[in-house]
Amino acid sequence: MDSTLNPKAPEFFPELKKVTQNGYLLIKKAVKSSxxxxxxxxxxxxxxxAFKSVxxxxxRYVDSQIQDILVAETPKFLxxxxxGDEFKEEQIVTTxxxxxxxxxxxxxxxxxxxxxHRTDKxxxxxxxxxxxxMNEDLADIDQEDMLYMEEVMGAASNSHVYNIExxxxxxxPEKPNYLVPFELKLLYDADxxxxxxxxxxxxxxxxxxxxxxxxxxxxEPIPFPAPLKNTNYKFINTLSKLDDLLRHLREVDELxxxxxxxxxxxxxxxxxxVQITTFRGDFIIDAMLLRRHLYKLNFxxxxxKKIKVFHGADMDVLWLQRDLGVYIVGLFDTYQAAVTLxxxxxxxxxxxxxxxxxxxxxxxxxxxWRVRPLPYEMVKYARTDTHYLLYIWKRxxxxxxxxxxxxxxxxxxxxxxxxxxxxxxxxxxxVTETSHLSLYQRYHKDFDLSWRSLAALKILYKWRDDYARExxxxxxxxxxxxxxLTLAEKLPTDLxxxxxxxxSARKVLKRSFIKILEMIKTCRDMPEPxxxxxxxxxxxxxxxxxxxxxxxxTSDSDLNGDVAMASENLHEPDYAAGxxxxxxxxxxxxxRFCSPYLRYVKCVKVEAEQQKEDDKKEVPVAEITNTExxxxxxxxxxxxxxxxxxxxxERAMQNPEATEEAYGAGExxxxxxxxxxxxxxxxxxxREMLDAQEQADKPAPPTKRVYYQYTNPNYKEFYxxxxxxxxxxxxxxxx
Numbered sequence: 001m002d003s004t005l006n007p008k009a010p011e012f013f014p015e016l017k018k019v020t021q022n023g024y025l026l027i028k029k030a031v032k033s034s035x036x037x038x039x040x041x042x043x044x045x046x047x048x049x050a051f052k053s054v055x056x057x058x059x060r061y062v063d064s065q066i067q068d069i070l071v072a073e074t075p076k077f078l079x080x081x082x083x084g085d086e087f088k089e090e091q092i093v094t095t096x097x098x099x100x101x102x103x104x105x106x107x108x109x110x111x112x113x114x115x116x117h118r119t120d121k122x123x124x125x126x127x128x129x130x131x132x133x134m135n136e137d138l139a140d141i142d143q144e145d146m147l148y149m150e151e152v153m154g155a156a157s158n159s160h161v162y163n164i165e166x167x168x169x170x171x172x173p174e175k176p177n178y179l180v181p182f183e184l185k186l187l188y189d190a191d192x193x194x195x196x197x198x199x200x201x202x203x204x205x206x207x208x209x210x211x212x213x214x215x216x217x218x219x220e221p222i223p224f225p226a227p228l229k230n231t232n233y234k235f236i237n238t239l240s241k242l243d244d245l246l247r248h249l250r251e252v253d254e255l256x257x258x259x260x261x262x263x264x265x266x267x268x269x270x271x272x273x274v275q276i277t278t279f280r281g282d283f284i285i286d287a288m289l290l291r292r293h294l295y296k297l298n299f300x301x302x303x304x305k306k307i308k309v310f311h312g313a314d315m316d317v318l319w320l321q322r323d324l325g326v327y328i329v330g331l332f333d334t335y336q337a338a339v340t341l342x343x344x345x346x347x348x349x350x351x352x353x354x355x356x357x358x359x360x361x362x363x364x365x366x367x368x369w370r371v372r373p374l375p376y377e378m379v380k381y382a383r384t385d386t387h388y389l390l391y392i393w394k395r396x397x398x399x400x401x402x403x404x405x406x407x408x409x410x411x412x413x414x415x416x417x418x419x420x421x422x423x424x425x426x427x428x429x430x431v432t433e434t435s436h437l438s439l440y441q442r443y444h445k446d447f448d449l450s451w452r453s454l455a456a457l458k459i460l461y462k463w464r465d466d467y468a469r470e471x472x473x474x475x476x477x478x479x480x481x482x483x484x485l486t487l488a489e490k491l492p493t494d495l496x497x498x499x500x501x502x503x504s505a506r507k508v509l510k511r512s513f514i515k516i517l518e519m520i521k522t523c524r525d526m527p528e529p530x531x532x533x534x535x536x537x538x539x540x541x542x543x544x545x546x547x548x549x550x551x552x553x554t555s556d557s558d559l560n561g562d563v564a565m566a567s568e569n570l571h572e573p574d575y576a577a578g579x580x581x582x583x584x585x586x587x588x589x590x591x592r593f594c595s596p597y598l599r600y601v602k603c604v605k606v607e608a609e610q611q612k613e614d615d616k617k618e619v620p621v622a623e624i625t626n627t628e629x630x631x632x633x634x635x636x637x638x639x640x641x642x643x644x645x646x647x648x649x650e651r652a653m654q655n656p657e658a659t660e661e662a663y664g665a666g667e668x669x670x671x672x673x674x675x676x677x678x679x680x681x682x683x684x685x686x687r688e689m690l691d692a693q694e695q696a697d698k699p700a701p702p703t704k705r706v707y708y709q710y711t712n713p714n715y716k717e718f719y720x721x722x723x724x725x726x727x728x729x730x731x732x733x734x735x
Contacts, residue, residue, distance in 0.1 A: 171325035232281030249300035256389035267343040272369035277386035436461040456523040459489035
């Protein structure tokens with residue numbers, strides 16, 4: 001290596017900066033060129049001697065550099081060919097991970113040193129050294145608080161106590177401003193199972209009504225807040241400072257509140273800061289150090305005469321309940337006001353720009369707020385969240401009153417919506433049998449999971465939650481969602497494949513690669529599911545009273561276009577309990593779903609077979625039907641002798657000619673009765689019946705392609721011109 005890069009040399013840092021900048025440009029150019037240089041081009045150019053010579057020299061150089069790095073990192077390691085490519089690759093991956101971890105740690109230390117050297121506490125509103133906890137202040141903080149501070153930073157060994165799966169119990173040592181004394185009351189579901197505890201301030205919130213001065217318009221112009229550098233600021237990290245703040249909060253009627261939360265390195269998450277702004281300035285409370293004493297904020301936060309202004313308080317309310325035992329009565333949520341005013345953008349950043357013309361950077365929203373001391377940029381971000389909030393709420397209050405023409409209904413609606421936010425209670429996250437499906441639904445466009453992959457995702461999801469609970473880390477820190485879905489989709493077969501799919505895995509995950517491989521193997525060896533069975537409504541085509549592809553006439557449809565069918569034509573399929581109704585891809589098998597055209601082709605065959613059976617039954621059925629009609633129409637009439645003779649005489653006197661014709665047609669008399677027939681009975685020739693039977697018994701000649709003749713004329717538009725011509729010829733033949 002170049003001697004100018006000696007770390008002990010004074011010119012090391014300028015030279016290092018120059019080398020890194022040039023190296024970055026070279027790497028960027030190489031990556032861009034590699035995208036154009038495909039494998040096919042490489043194989044074609046490899047045949048050229050000049051290209052082969054250059055690549056061989058380059059490979060030897062890279063090989064020697066890798067060997068030097070491995071020898072420097074692991075002195076006992078010898079880079080020889082007998083060890084195999086797989087072993088070499090393992091060593092390279094391990095060495096690369098160690099180097100990157102060391103670089104990351106060095107950068108963190110360098111950043112901390114840089115903050116210490118660059119921080120100007122007088123101009124940046126950072127608490128001076130005398131504002132830090134002194135020995136006499138530390139005496140007021142009990143040992144449990146110090147232990148909890150270590151636990152938050154990851155040094156405690158009993159973190160699993162906070163992660164057990166049970167009902168969350170409210171932490172409220174005392175209940176100020178109460179109408180009903182505090183009492184733990186369990187709530188049960190319809191099955192008699194306890195689900196949660198009742199909200200301690202449910203009665204107080206249900207009867208809350210904002211004071212008169214809160215629903216009256218604020219006189220214009222509203223004073224604009226002073227800049228941050230001209231505003232009083234205090235960092236609360238001792239009990240004495242907390243008591244001073246509590247005494248001040250008793251004197252104010254308006255306060256803006258916000259919470260900074262960290263969830264990436266804790267299973268449940270932790271509330272790190274509580275920011276409060278009043279007319280006297282900005283206050284930031286170290287919630288990690290004073291968490292066991294912050295329940296005293298309830299004296300001001302549950303006072304219905306004081307207004308507490310939040311923005312997007314849905315999660316802030318839950319975090320205050322879970323970690324600090326703090327509840328809110330008398331909330332005004334500026335997000336709910338933005339929703340009521342139909343603003344285009346409703347975030348706090350948008351409101352700051354709209355009402356205060358202040359630009360804020362939200363990159364610290366997901367920062368690690370456990371860091372102490374807090375850098376200036378993070379302190380500025382935390383103060384900005386509440387510094388302008390009281391001014392914004394007054395502006396929005398006037399706009400809400402103007403929207404309802406001076407009436408208070410719109411403003412009271414926002415107070416009601418904010419009260420509903422306060423009524424929410426914290427519930428622990430519980431992993432169910434279908435929790436993994438919600439995750440897959442979010443990423444279903446990027447991952448295509450089979451039934452084995454879904455089973456692997458379910459097992460990995462449950463294992464990740466248990467492992468994160470044990471380590472008191474967030475599930476996303478242990479195994480990111482994208483990596484988990486990748487493992488479930490690919491189903492790797494060895495450790496090498498897992499390392500390829502998880503190149504950025506952390507140490508907590510690398511230690512569990514073998515266990516992950518065993519879980520994936522159990523899913524990969526699962527047996528095939530039973531084949532899908534076609535529903536009875538499609539299989540039993542013979543039971544349908546109409547063709548499955550027929551559509552009713554327009555008169556049978558309702559106004560919305562939905563098909564209206566008679567109740568006697570509807571058949572409800574009786575599915576067996578063991579039938580697998582899972583839908584699979586379309587295929588040609590009989591047990592798979594078919595497209596409409598394939599279903600039509602199958603139905604043509606069914607119609608042809610059914611037509612043969614109908615032809616066999618047509619002749620006897622027609623003969624029986626005609627005989628029955630003849631008997632019904634020409635039934636003889638039986639009457640007694642005196643009545644018949646009297647009627648015959650009357651008819652003879654009235655119309656002698658009709659009587660002679662009737663006699664010639666078969667009308668006669670006997671000793672007991674007279675048989676009168678209205679006309680001669682028709683009889684079907686026996687020869688026709690025999691010919692029909694012989695025709696039905698003959699084997700059907702091979703027919704050409706037969707098309708089903710739809711009763712609905714609208715279906716003719718699906719025929720091609722050739723299909724229409726063939727159908728027309730067939731219809732003429734039938735006629």
